[in-house]
Amino acid sequence: MRLDSDQAGGTENLSTKKHLSIILVLGIYLFFLGNQGIFITDPVESNYALTASEMVQSGNYISPQIYGTYWYDKPIFFYWQLASAFQIFGTNEFAARFWPAVMGILGLLMTYVFTRKLYDAKIGLFAALILGTSFEYWLISKTVITDMSLFVFFNAALVCFYLGYGSEKKQYYYGAYLFAGLATLTKGPIGFLLPGLIIVFFMLWRRNFAELKHMKLLSGSLILVLVGGSWYYIMYTIHGTIFLETFLGIHNFLRATVSEHPKDNVWYFYIVMFFIGFFPWAFIMPMALKKIWTQKKWPELDEKTGFLLIWLFVVFAFYQIVATKYTTYTFPYLLPIAILAARFLAERCKFIMKIVAFNVVFYTVLTFWVAIPYCQQFSAKTAAVIVASAKEPDMIVGSYGDYHTSAVFYGQTQIYRMEKAKNINTMLPKAMSWSSKNVMPFLAEENLADKKNVLMLVDDDSVDRFKKDMAGNWLLIGQANQEFLFRKQ
Template sequence: METTRKDIALISGIGMVLFLLGNWAIAITDPVESNYTLTALEMLRSGDYVSPRIYGNFWYDKPAFFYWELIAAYKLFGVNEFAARFFPGVFGTLGLVMTYLFARKLYDRKTGLMAAGILGTCFEYWLLSKTVITDATLFVFFNAVLICFYLGYSTGKRNIYYLCYVFAGLATLDKGPIGILLPGFIIIVFLCIRREFKEIIRLRLLSGLMVYILTAGSWYYAMYTIHGMDFINNFLGVHNFLRATQSEHPMWNVWWYYLMIFFLGCLPWSWTLPAAIVKCIKARKLPELDKTSGFLLTWALVINIFYQCMATKYTTYTLPGLLPIAILIARYLYEREIFVKRTVAVMLALFAILTFTVAAPVCSQDGHSGKVVAGVYKDRVQTDDLVVSYGDYKTSNVFYGDHMVYRLEHKEDIAGMLPDGKSWNAKNVMPFMALEELPTDRDVYLILNNRKFDLFEKDFNTAEWELLDSFKSARVYYRKAK
């Protein structure tokens, strides 16, 4: 027990340093991080912690749990980059501890330490544990469902299954129905492969679902009570069903997408998969899988195959699959402990260097964040002044500028861009303003994407506009009221 405590303290300490180091210097980026940070900020300022909102509008993209994390961090550390990235780092560290404890329970201490080290130094895991998105939190809750299932299944202590429903409820509060559907599907697939159909009946389904509803249902019920079918149609219809059936980014809807993500995301450990396959081929036999290895493989493969079948593909979706993969890699490299230790040490140093030499400077560029652009006008803009964006709308301009920014478009085009509840336009909840109706009786700050400069010269009287500052991707202009 004393050894376990020391291991947890070591893993926690390294994890917190690794995932929090330099976060104060990494600007909030677009388009994803800024949506979360601004939504939580508006919830905090409104005092309404139930209904997510952005640009003053209710926003049904994600459930409330991650926003609650951000609000708590804002209260602890103020509204800044470190606060926004704090809980992803905390949950990233919890994921390492959870992996260590589970691998130690399945095998031994050495496997647990190696698995935690391998997971923490996978490029994707490090990156997402420093990113303002829901996935580090989902990683913990989603995988806790499967860990609790296997502990209950392998020991015969089936009351542990109730914890599955608690964690599934928390995962559903963080990401949506996928928090119970996919872990449940993995469990069913595993039991069917082993032909243990009676175990499905022993999963405490009725009483467990009551626990699940009590955990996750209160927020969903409150949202339906307040917003009715508008919440159902947007949250379930657009942000869940539409993602599964209609590709948001068609260019990435290819069969090899998650294979690519695996090899990139698992760096520097990706080579172990082909090495294991080659080893099996040379031995001229398939590996004889024990129950535990079979469960870990099922866990990892179902996640990747499931998301490969979805129309919309994101790099983050298969993150939960890294936990079983890390344990399997630890078992494959079990006799190469010195190599693993050296690789982990090198990667820890490399990630520290990348934080300050790549992540911080790149994220601060105006092409990725509105921080420097908003800094031009933030201290100048008055309450009645107007800030508009032409060519590339960035939510981070609103977050950093602390002033509403209107999306400037031609009047005839706006109708086709507004949310209609049936397409990806549902995400266009930012305020629009017709270019032809831009008022002349108010001071105006214009954020212009440099790629639209030719249209700017065509659509505006450039003589009226004063250039305040210019960057690689954008310029900021000012026009005084007439």
């Protein structure tokens, strides 16, 4: 079945312009609301924020650094986004959350345009509204991580592929290669390998191998290599094999084969995440499916539906196989799920709009009553302010217990991770080991015995141990949330 870009249901009540206005207003309201008051949290957000701020300070926009040390955890694109926002808006929470919010809006617009071409404008509007008010989409649009940028580029590659496959406009294929390259520059090889796997399964299902000659394989591959591969080549020429061993070896191969969080490596992990991430729509869909089952009116498994199903099931199955389970890994499959949900619920316009209105109120309350207080509680921003006011020239600042990168980000000062001298060597970054993340500066506790000008951040769970382990007279000079600040007398 080929695409008909002029197809429009007779039940359309709103113009495309009005639809786009609704989507923009919804996205701007939900994804930007309260962002200036949502503190940067540990451990994930602060790593990205600190790396981008060091990028701006150093002027090095090629090699990511954190704590003044080269950092090979993620590719460069999201750091570029953060750095650009810091330069425009300053180094603050609004700037850090600016691009996730913008990409979230772009993701909704892409969903609308693509669904409109697949079905009609009404289903396109519903798909965008359903996606934008699902819990995981709202959350990631306000979170300082790579996943929203990956969502847009990853899914844009598949959207462009299908638009090229389903029409006479084969130039869409160039967009597939371009966006796959940007996804690779955002997250790594998965940015082109997984969309490619989805396309392979779809082509095998359709058995339309004649289409291969229209898919711009040579010129498109060149675009993919130039966009997605140039930075990797430059990094290799600068840093050599250590970059490949760390980025590809640890953060890709090791993560895929050895669980970083073994307690999460259970078969039902992503099933649970589906119901959380697609809330509340995940609990509404069974009602629609029950109605279809009782009436025996199943939608035709046409080419469009098949592509969407392959899209979502390949993503789910792939990450089900991967050893490390992360809550956001399957996030890209929310786009085809939202389109299918909109198609199932297309005749229940009032019901959808009521749920959307409820969600807008719900996320407004969640922003001010949960997100802002929670992030204030679990960020070291307030502690960093106390450190900055108490710190003197040549003063050593240490962190005992949990290390909070957000204190470094907000305080813009070096903070040492305190450990026993005998333990430090075992914790330093090593090849093919999760210790590769320990790039913060270490300092042996024993080295402070003869030091007098010292500040120490101690988390509340480690205060008693700190008083037993650390020699000297320590005076409590401040407390912020779960952090205590001691000064050596």
